[in-house]
Amino acid sequence: MNAYRRLFSGPLGAIAIAVALAALAMIVAGVSPIAGFSALFGGALGGTSDIAETLVQTTALLFPALGITLAFRGGLFNIGAEGQLLIGGLAAGAVGAHLHAPTAVAAVVLLGLGAIAGGVWGGLAGWMKAYFNANEIISTLMLNFVAAALASYLVVGPLRSPQATGAETAPLPHSAWLPLIVPDTRLSISILIAIALAFLLRFVLTRTIFGYELRAVGEAPEAARRNGVQMRRMTWLTLALSGAISGLGGATIVTGVMHTFNTELSPGYGFTAIAVALVGDLDPLWVCVAAFGFGILESGGLAMQAVAQVPKDAIHVIEGCIILILAARRYVATRTESAPV
Amino acid sequence: MKHKGIVPLAMAALALALSGCAHHQAGPRPGQLKLGMVTDVGGLGDKSFNDSAYRGLLLSKAKLGAYIRVLQSRSAADYQPNLIALTNQHFNMIYAIGFLMNRDLDQIAKQNPTQHYAIIDAIVNEPNVVSVTFKEQDGSFLAGALAAMMTKTHQIAFLGGQDIPLLHKFEAGYIAGAREIDPKIKVDVKWVGSFDDVASGKELANVLYDSGADIIYAAAGKANLGAIDAVKSRQNDYLIGVDSNQDGLAPGKILTSMVKRVDVGVFDVAKALQNGHPLTGHIVLGLKDNGVSLTHFKYTRALIGAARIRRLHQLKRAIVDGKIVPPATRAELAVWKPVKV
Numbered sequence: 001m002n003a004y005r006r007l008f009s010g011p012l013g014a015i016a017i018a019v020a021l022a023a024l025a026m027i028v029a030g031v032s033p034i035a036g037f038s039a040l041f042g043g044a045l046g047g048t049s050d051i052a053e054t055l056v057q058t059t060a061l062l063f064p065a066l067g068i069t070l071a072f073r074g075g076l077f078n079i080g081a082e083g084q085l086l087i088g089g090l091a092a093g094a095v096g097a098h099l100h101a102p103t104a105v106a107a108v109v110l111l112g113l114g115a116i117a118g119g120v121w122g123g124l125a126g127w128m129k130a131y132f133n134a135n136e137i138i139s140t141l142m143l144n145f146v147a148a149a150l151a152s153y154l155v156v157g158p159l160r161s162p163q164a165t166g167a168e169t170a171p172l173p174h175s176a177w178l179p180l181i182v183p184d185t186r187l188s189i190s191i192l193i194a195i196a197l198a199f200l201l202r203f204v205l206t207r208t209i210f211g212y213e214l215r216a217v218g219e220a221p222e223a224a225r226r227n228g229v230q231m232r233r234m235t236w237l238t239l240a241l242s243g244a245i246s247g248l249g250g251a252t253i254v255t256g257v258m259h260t261f262n263t264e265l266s267p268g269y270g271f272t273a274i275a276v277a278l279v280g281d282l283d284p285l286w287v288c289v290a291a292f293g294f295g296i297l298e299s300g301g302l303a304m305q306a307v308a309q310v311p312k313d314a315i316h317v318i319e320g321c322i323i324l325i326l327a328a329r330r331y332v333a334t335r336t337e338s339a340p341v
Numbered sequence: 342m343k344h345k346g347i348v349p350l351a352m353a354a355l356a357l358a359l360s361g362c363a364h365h366q367a368g369p370r371p372g373q374l375k376l377g378m379v380t381d382v383g384g385l386g387d388k389s390f391n392d393s394a395y396r397g398l399l400l401s402k403a404k405l406g407a408y409i410r411v412l413q414s415r416s417a418a419d420y421q422p423n424l425i426a427l428t429n430q431h432f433n434m435i436y437a438i439g440f441l442m443n444r445d446l447d448q449i450a451k452q453n454p455t456q457h458y459a460i461i462d463a464i465v466n467e468p469n470v471v472s473v474t475f476k477e478q479d480g481s482f483l484a485g486a487l488a489a490m491m492t493k494t495h496q497i498a499f500l501g502g503q504d505i506p507l508l509h510k511f512e513a514g515y516i517a518g519a520r521e522i523d524p525k526i527k528v529d530v531k532w533v534g535s536f537d538d539v540a541s542g543k544e545l546a547n548v549l550y551d552s553g554a555d556i557i558y559a560a561a562g563k564a565n566l567g568a569i570d571a572v573k574s575r576q577n578d579y580l581i582g583v584d585s586n587q588d589g590l591a592p593g594k595i596l597t598s599m600v601k602r603v604d605v606g607v608f609d610v611a612k613a614l615q616n617g618h619p620l621t622g623h624i625v626l627g628l629k630d631n632g633v634s635l636t637h638f639k640y641t642r643a644l645i646g647a648a649r650i651r652r653l654h655q656l657k658r659a660i661v662d663g664k665i666v667p668p669a670t671r672a673e674l675a676v677w678k679p680v681k682v
Binding site for chain 2: 305
């Protein structure tokens with residue numbers, strides 16, 4: 001019962017307040033909130049193809065959110081999911097364009113490559129943290145820019161398809177596309193991979209020694225160190241795994257949705273995913289639910305723009321409010337806890 | 342309970358944000374021409390490409406009484422849902438603004454053979470799609486000729502966004518135009534690597550000026566704003582702008598702008614549709630059709646002088662008459678010879 005109350009006073013409360021604020025703002029802006037929200041939910045959940053599109057957005061957010069969850073649970077603030085996602089997509093796109101193999105083989109190879117590339121990118125920040133004590137907030141954030149610059153250089157230069165009008169890799173052969181779950185939509189099996197991954201992550205965190213050590217490092221690093229946890233190894237491994245999950249997500253966008261790589265792959269999934277992970281209370285299964293909620297906002301936001309003529313930025317305002325309220329709540333919580341009674 | 346203050350504050354900010362960008366619009370009247378447009382990730386407010394297309398839409402609204410709708414895209418993954426949303430709402434014409442939409446549009450146009458589409462800057466070979474491209478090399482040729490006439494150091498420069506075929510049209514035309522005036526002229530070429538990196542645009546412009554070039558033709562989208570910033574603080578150096586009329590952004594320091602009339606293309610397509618003769622196939626707009634042009638030297642007429650302006654008019658006539666054919670690719674530039682007119 002207590003857990004539910006915590007959820008309500010935290011994430012769900014934040015969402016409720018944000019929705020109320022959004023409704024109020026719509027009234028001020030002269031759009032009927034009923035029209036706005038019905039466009040939002042109708043667009044996100046109104047029909048099979050709408051739900052499929054919402055799940056496409058859910059998947060894109062879920063991978064980096066799970067990566068972030070892992071890192072945060074281990075006490076590491078990985079805010080480089082955006083770059084890790086981009087590098088994963090880049091690896092899949094670069095190789096996928098020239099990979100002519102049966103679908104199953106191609107999927108394993110490309111998703112594997114995406115995970116490895118993202119893992120290297122995350123591990124890089126982990127290595128710097130473990131051996132040079134570089135603050136991972138700074139290094140993961142800065143590596144986002146390095147990833148963007150590297151990807152931009154490669155798709156303009158060596159990886160650019162001679163046939164493409166713009167800066168993008170050659171399209172993936174059909175055999176390398178992830179199979180669709182619902183025909184005539186963009187919903188591929190990547191959503192199943194993401195959900196399976198969430199269950200796996202929960203199992204690892206709660207039922208394995210590695211997961212126990214990871215949480216121990218996150219919650220009581222000094223105690224973990226004194227009890228023989230290898231802190232350096234734990235640090236780079238956590239960030240590498242976290243990056244690998246985001247990189248895998250990038251690879252699923254390339255193989256499942258875009259079927260090519262260009263630098264316009266993500267509208268900032270890696271950043272929104274931080275909010276998704278926090279709303280999901282850093283519990284992999286709740287993160288799935290949170291990702292679905294944000295998926296509704298993302299795909300319903302496009303519909304709101306198309307039907308009710310509410311600018312697409314309105315959705316970002318709602319997302320921003322949720323983050324702001326959550327952050328404020330956390331801040332207030334720590335303040336009250338530490339205040340002398 | 343200090344934190345309660347955050348709620349009204351956030352509410353006010355939200356209301357402000359939304360009321361700032363929301364625009365009221367009644368639904369379309371029966372029989373009214375319905376025009377829909379999907380922007381690329383640059384979005385409205387880029388002072389360049391998308392804004393120019395939007396001006397064409399506004400012109401159609403004013404002159405043709407059209408009902409218009411704009412959907413903005415946050416990432417390349419949004420192109421398809423946005424195009425589908427407009428398709429489902431049965432717009433008479435749907436514009437895809439930007440070359441990266443070509444594959445998505447190709448697929449959607451095949452699935453909706455009775456729907457009219459238009460794409461700017463790319464070619465989609467479907468009977469229900471009209472592709473509008475521009476002879477950027479024509480206008481750039483005149484820009485190059487002007488630069489060669491104005492330089493005191495016999496060294497000029499080209500600053501491009503991304504090193505891709507679309508931009509090679511600007512580059513090749515510019516170099517050819519300069520050689521038309523002075524076959525021995527030195528032309529430096531640098532690439533920003535993106536169309537939105539304003540800081541790099543400024544840095545590279547300064548590098549080009551420092552290495553001896555006194556006139557830069559900057560075709561780098563939003564990164565042009567950086568180059569414009571650079572020229573403001575230089576004594577004897579000048580810039581040539583691109584896409585929209587940028588002359589007023591640094592009066593007197595921007596010799597002219599090579600304007601690409603995306604608005605003309607958008608309007609022409611709408612007008613033909615309303616007249617019952619929808620355009621099809623591939624339409625190329627050049628100097629003759631006002632698709633590209635130099636601005637009217639509002640701030641620099643005295644500096645340039647009547648003689649040079651007469652020479653530019655002479656060259657323009659030669660291009661329109663087909664006596665001069667500016668090169669559109671590097672290969673064409675390599676074999677291009679100045680034509681004495």
